[in-house]
Amino acid sequence: MMKKKLVLVCTIFALIASFCFSQTKIPEDADFWSDYPAEELADFLVGKMSxxxxxxxxxxxxxxxxxxxxxxxxxxxxxxxxxxxxxxxxxxxxxxxxxxxxxxxxxxxxxxxxxxxxxxxxxxxxxxxxxxxxxxxxxxxxxxxxxxxxxxxxxxxxxxxxxxxxxxxxxxxxxxxxxxxxxxxxxxxxxxxxxxxxxxxxxxxxxxxxxxxxxxxxxxxxxxxxxxxxxxxxxxxxxxxxxxxxxxxxxxxxxxxxxxxxxxxxxxxxxxxxxxxxxxxxxxxxxxxxxxxxxxxxxxxxxxxxxxxxxxxxxxxxxxxxxxxxxxxxxxxxxxxxxxxxxxxxxxxxxxxxxxxxxxxxxxxxxxxxxxxxxxxxxxxxxxxxxxxxxxxxxxxxxxxxxEGQKFFLSQACRSITAYKTGKCLPFAPDENERILLAGQTQFPDFFEEAKKRYSNCAEFKFDYEMGPNQADWMSRNIQTTAKNYDTIIICVANERSAMIAEHLKNLGKKVVIMSVLSPVPVLNCKWADTILLGYSYSPYTFKALFGALNGEFEADGELPLN
Incomplete structure (x- = not known):
């Protein structure tokens, strides 16, 4: 019985203490950093505001x-x-x-x-x-x-x-x-x-x-x-x-x-x-x-x-x-x-x-x-x-x-690379005299830099990330002429315009590797290409991962996350 009374008394004291604390008047000079319960201080601050x-x-x-x-x-x-x-x-x-x-x-x-x-x-x-x-x-x-x-x-x-x-x-x-x-x-x-x-x-x-x-x-x-x-x-x-x-x-x-x-x-x-x-x-x-x-x-x-x-x-x-x-x-x-x-x-x-x-x-x-x-x-x-x-x-x-983040983002980029289509170029081990054309956006220097770290016999064909229809048409005709002098073309596709340029490589009898960055949708119908790798971004980590996968440094296990 004494134990029950003690518990009851403690409970009453706790309720009284809780009531008194909740009714504590916050002084007029209090501010945001004053030490009061957040709910009560929020009410106080709102009440003080004009x-x-x-x-x-x-x-x-x-x-x-x-x-x-x-x-x-x-x-x-x-x-x-x-x-x-x-x-x-x-x-x-x-x-x-x-x-x-x-x-x-x-x-x-x-x-x-x-x-x-x-x-x-x-x-x-x-x-x-x-x-x-x-x-x-x-x-x-x-x-x-x-x-x-x-x-x-x-x-x-x-x-x-x-x-x-x-x-x-x-x-x-x-x-x-x-x-x-x-x-x-x-x-x-x-x-x-x-x-x-x-x-x-x-x-x-x-x-x-x-x-x-x-x-x-x-x-x-x-x-x-x-x-x-x-x-x-x-x-x-x-x-x-x-x-x-x-x-x-x-x-x-x-x-x-x-x-x-x-x-x-x-x-x-x-x-x-x-x-x-x-x-x-x-x-x-x-x-x-x-x-x-x-x-x-x-x-x-x-x-x-x-x-x-x-x-x-x-x-x-x-x-x-x-x-x-x-x-x-x-x-x-x-x-x-x-x-x-x-x-x-x-x-x-x-x-x-x-x-x-x-x-x-x-x-x-x-x-x-x-x-x-x-x-x-x-x-x-x-x-x-x-x-x-x-x-x-x-x-x-x-x-x-x-x-720490730099190490993580590179590893995460490698896990994301998706081999949407694989052909003779995956992994890519060019012959000693194989001529390679890198076609990509001027705004993405990492595309060209990562390629040249792995493949020495490369030439460059550059175009703008954002192009009007006339510029894209001119680049499309120009790449057809240029590509005839090369054995393999590695092209970066970032949008519909660059996909349009890639399409003009379709019937040249060349090995074509498409590296998709940003949305993969523009390249989903490009299955005429030998190899298609999806990277989803133009970050430096993504280009390292794309060329690492192409070079056979790891296996591209990413899956296209679209129905």
């Missing part, structure tokens, strides 16, 4: 120059902008990126509440690499799909994130978990892990886990799925003509995997599904997609972030940028992105600020989003694995490129 600060907290702006503009700094310092994004046009100098991040974070910390910035970028790996400089050019998602190992996805996310974390970047808009459904897609292509939804979900979850382990917040995109269209939402509003059952059993499957694994952030896409919502609104501006489906049906609790609102896919439907921002907020997005820094009194700001003052419902929606952002910041920045607020440019050479 309408200007609340609305600013859910905005993310980019900047156009090499360094942040005075206007962007003013947004951070005077209005408390919540997030910034590092785009690919200002990242060749990684030391400057690091110092720019430090400058902006110092401004955020000079404000009363000292709420730090989310600093984001698109470092998907492979084709999409916004932070350049000395960062790793990796084999990319489709190469991971070809290798078939979730551990490759994990370590890709891990090493990519370690590099950008050194720059003070704490959020990455990756992984892309769009299925490669439409093989004519020019916007997704090798950014996808493949066309099997379950496999895409597993690899996306592994990539995200690696990012989190490295200390960077991953963001799955583009909800609810960008893979079944050939249009790019930068210039148009793609319409995906599928019903909800198809969406649920295909496009939503990878997102379900990630939601089950507690993915911290999901990006909403500027994508229209007229058979699901007949008014044509994009998912990024749709309460049905973001609140009813993503939040309520799928049970997602993390951050929802729009794709860039400067894309035509958003503004074409909304009619104006200010209305697009309002619809994005009302739909359920927590962070709204603009690739450019808004003017100080731009309508997207003034009209929505005015609406906060006149509409209680809209203000509560903004408050709810701001609270979610702040709560995620509290849990992230107060962990022991967050990116530095003030990255040190002097130490970047030790961290970028990641030395």
């Amino acid at each position: 309408n200007d600060e609340l609305l600013s907290q859910i905005l993310m702006f980019g900047w156009a120059g090499a360094e942040p503009s005075e206007l962007l700094i003013k947004w951070v310092y005077e209005r408390g902008l919540g997030s910034v994004k590092v785009f690919g046009w200002n990242t060749d100098n990684t030391q400057l990126v690091a110092s720019s991040v430090a400058t902006l974070q110092k401004k955020s910390q000079s404000r009363k509440l000292r709420i730090p910035l989310f600093v984001a970028t698109d470092q998907e790996g492979g084709w999409i690499r916004h932070v350049k400089g000395e960062t790793s050019e990796t084999p990319g998602n489709m190469a991971i799909g070809a290798s078939g190992y979730p551990i490759d996805a994990y370590y890709s996310g891990y090493y990519i994130s370690r590099e950008i974390k050194a720059l003070g970047i704490n959020m990455n808009f990756a992984p892309t978990v769009d299925n490669y459904t439409n093989l004519q897609s020019s916007v997704i292509g090798p950014r996808s892990f493949g066309s099997n939804p379950d496999f895409v979900g597993q690899l996306g979850a592994s990539f995200s886990a690696g990012s989190i382990a490295a200390g960077v917040i991953p963001t799955a995109k583009h909800f609810p799925g960008h893979g079944d269209t050939s249009l790019d939402s930068h210039g148009n509003l793609p319409q995906i003509d599928i019903d909800y059952k198809t969406l649920e059993n295909r496009e939503l499957v990878p997102f379900k995997f990630l939601i089950a694994e507690k993915i911290p952030a999901i990006m909403s896409g500027h994508l229209s599904f007229p058979k699901i919502i007949s008014n044509g609104e994009p998912a990024s501006l749709s309460k049905v997609f973001l609140t009813d489906i993503l939040r309520n049906r799928l049970g997602y609790e993390g951050l929802i972030i729009t794709d860039d609102m400067m894309m035509n896919g958003a503004t074409m439907y909304a009619g104006s940028l200010s209305r697009a921002f309002r619809l994005a907020i009302e739909a359920g997005n927590d962070i709204v992105i603009s690739s450019t820094t808004a003017r100080w009194n731009e309508s997207l700001w003034t009209s929505n600020l005015a609406l906060m003052e006149s509409s209680t419902a809209f203000k509560q929606t903004v408050q709810k989003a701001a609270r979610r952002v702040i709560l995620y910041k509290l849990n992230y920045f107060k962990s022991n694995n967050a990116a530095p607020l003030y990255p040190d440019p002097a130490t970047l050479d030790q961290k970028i490129p990641d030395r």
